[in-house]
Amino acid sequence: MLPVVSPLPPQLDPVVRHLYVHVPFCPTICPYCDFHVLTRRAGLVERYLARLDEEARELAATFRVDLDTVYVGGGTPSFLRDEELRALAHSVQRHLGWGRLENTLEINPGTVSAARAAHWRALGFDRASVGVQSLDDATLRFLGRQHDAAQAAAAVQTLVAGGFRVSGDLITAVPGQPLDTDIQGLVDLGVGHVSAYTLTIEPGTEFARRGVNVSEDDERAGFERTEALLTAQGFTRYEVSNYARPGQESRHNTAYWLGRTYLGLGPGAAGHYPSPVLTVRRTNPHLHEWLTGAVGETLPIDAEEYVTDALFMGLRLQHGIDLADLSRRSGLNVPQRYAAPLRRNVERGLLTLEGDRLRATPQGWWVLNRVVTDFLEA
Structure with a gap:
């Protein structure tokens, strides 16, 4: 249950x-x-x-x-x-x-x-x-x-x-x-x-x-x-x-790309669930274990992980991600907390920041894993 x-x-x-x-x-x-x-x-x-x-x-x-x-x-x-x-x-x-x-x-x-x-x-x-x-x-x-x-x-x-x-x-x-x-x-x-x-x-x-x-x-x-x-x-x-x-x-x-919560139903299904802290990710076990009613691996998501997940997914979108909205949802001041990687990747031509809207450039899309790793290491 x-x-x-x-x-x-x-x-x-x-x-x-x-x-x-x-x-x-x-x-x-x-x-x-x-x-x-x-x-x-x-x-x-x-x-x-x-x-x-x-x-x-x-x-x-x-x-x-x-x-x-x-x-x-x-x-x-x-x-x-x-x-x-x-x-x-x-x-x-x-x-x-x-x-x-x-x-x-x-x-x-x-x-x-x-x-x-x-x-x-x-x-x-x-x-x-x-x-x-x-x-x-x-x-x-x-x-x-x-x-x-x-x-x-x-x-x-x-x-x-x-x-x-x-x-x-x-x-x-x-x-x-x-x-x-x-x-x-x-x-x-x-x-x-x-x-x-x-x-x-x-x-x-x-x-x-x-x-x-x-x-x-x-x-x-x-x-x-x-x-x-x-x-x-x-x-x-x-x-x-x-x-x-x-x-x-x-x-x-x-x-998914906007970081919304969703239910995962069935063996191996992943879900992103509301929780009292912020959110929880859970991946159901594979079929034979799932058939027994076993609950899969559960991973609580804190504010910083929520932000980096949202950046990784949101920067896949052509219109990017609204940092003010992300700050509101996560409870972190994202532009302030991640000022250094934001500045570095804008200077490298991998990201653009216009007002609160952060986008990946075409070159940034190609190396998006590297861009998000910079935020993870901040």
């Missing part, structure tokens, strides 16, 4: 308005993936759904919840059978409600049909995040994807026609990838949002065991070429790796 929390300090909203739900099941495990995923086994999904319903009830009893957004990710949520996803959605809606502004479902192209798209819409999902990754068959084979380019294109077209706001995921810096063709293809399919992430080789993945490498030159070339092509097509780069047409930004992910 989750601990009951006391009232928050007055500077933070005591109501949690965002929910992430993790579905750990995938048909196969991609060689670059380091998320908590596994293939389904007999009876496992049923046990997952039963425990999910219990945890949703516990969250509802512990926190004040009034949801603006819900994001169901994984894993492959669309890999769930229709009745399974219906049970998941009904558990969320019964105990926690549903997002007023946005409800996103992560979708694998190989799971899409017109009938299933209509079913997802009927459940209340209005935004689809589609794991296209590439529209080139050779690139998809290298990435270990089970769909081909034709399936990906058909899936996006079906979801657009079905009334979804559609985001296409794209992996860049893949050896031999025709990036220009991938980007133009996504735009032509009618997506309103593109998430473009550099291929990253994480320890423990199949790619790491194979010795696959991504050069910094290829990473930077993909980084810059993606921006050039998408902005030329009318997309705005509103976050380091995310581009949108006007009004198509991800409201749920923007809440």
